[in-house]
Amino acid sequence: MVKRQQLIERYPIPWTEEQVAAFRDTLLAWYDQTGRDLPWRQDQDPYKIWVSEIMLQQTQVATVIPYYYRFIEELPDVAALAQADEDTLLGLWQGLGYYSRVKNMKVAAQQIETDFAGEFPQAYQDLLTLKGIGPYTAGAIASIAFNQAEPAMDGNLIRIVSRLFEIEEDVTLTATQHKIRAYLYQLIDPERPGDFNQALMDMGAMVMTPHQDRPDPHPLKDFDQSYQHQTSHLYPVKKAKLKASKHTYLAYVIQNAAGQFLMRRHTDQELLSGLWHFPLVEQDMVMETVSRGELIDPLWRDFGQDLQALGIKNEALKLLHNRNQYQQTDFNHYGQVKHVFSHRIWQCQLVPLILSPAEEMTDSVNWPEDFIWIDASKLDQIPISTLQKKLLQARLPFDPK
């Protein structure tokens, strides 16, 4: 945990004191006039703040309100929650989702009884020790219930600050969140920290929304760099996460009569280039049952040329057990391997084949350099990828070790 003073020194806010004061006044004036009047804003009972914050983590305000009333009526304080039985809790939570969180709340209530003598802890660091309370909820309770100048940094506050200052760094990075937290430390109104946080939450939910396509004038526009430049829609900057695309592969485990495996070195154009693998062929759909042809054809389509150059005839490739139809369950028996790259996910289905000795080889004229037959005992002498190691670990009808 980086200390507050360290962060402020590392990231001084690029505003004058007058600007900061004007920002607070503008924000709180808007909140006093326009902010939402919500049930848990009636008083500063930390228990009620806590219950509402946990509920709001997962559901919209309108949905939470009836649940909130019911919960508080049934379990009005920490002591009641600490003693509540599981069925009561689940009943009160039914329909909200994330049921483990209400279980965490009961654990936290018991922590309050045992670790804090039943007195709701006030210090941010103490709040963090409670099950289910992380940085956001600890900040919300410390500021709203106990008037401490702690930011409640949720998605709303991150979005607003990133727009105000046009923060170009990826907000998913820890360093960027530190910078935003540092700015919030300097912005938060020490006189009304709870209202300050709730004002920003309301602003984020009602005005400076995520999909703010048309940058309307808004109450904070004079403080909003992204409004001045009409760039609000560009913030917050998030890592262009190439959503990992999913791909299915058949991994052919081909063994000859001598017990050697056929392996292929990936070319420069491929992923994992230079490393040796069982021949892999992408498959765009997985079928319930496949005929021999449906299983062998993809291999032949991609590598038939090479296999012929190796002296392998199509007919010499036999499915294990020599069956014509393969059920999906047969596949499961041979195992699958999942491999995750940063940008793609490969699901590999092992396909064990044997090369029929009787019609095994013809003479090879020009041996393709990218293919070898290799003894299982020598697999550790060639460079292979983690994926290939996983394939070797997968359940096979024969033991490659």
Next chain:
DNA sequence: AAAACGGGGCG
């Protein structure tokens, strides 16, 4: 620091 978790809501 990154991944796992989690179940309702959404396209």
Next chain:
DNA sequence: CGCCCAGTTTT
């Protein structure tokens, strides 16, 4: 149905 969300927990 599969993906996404937004925080906490776990590794």
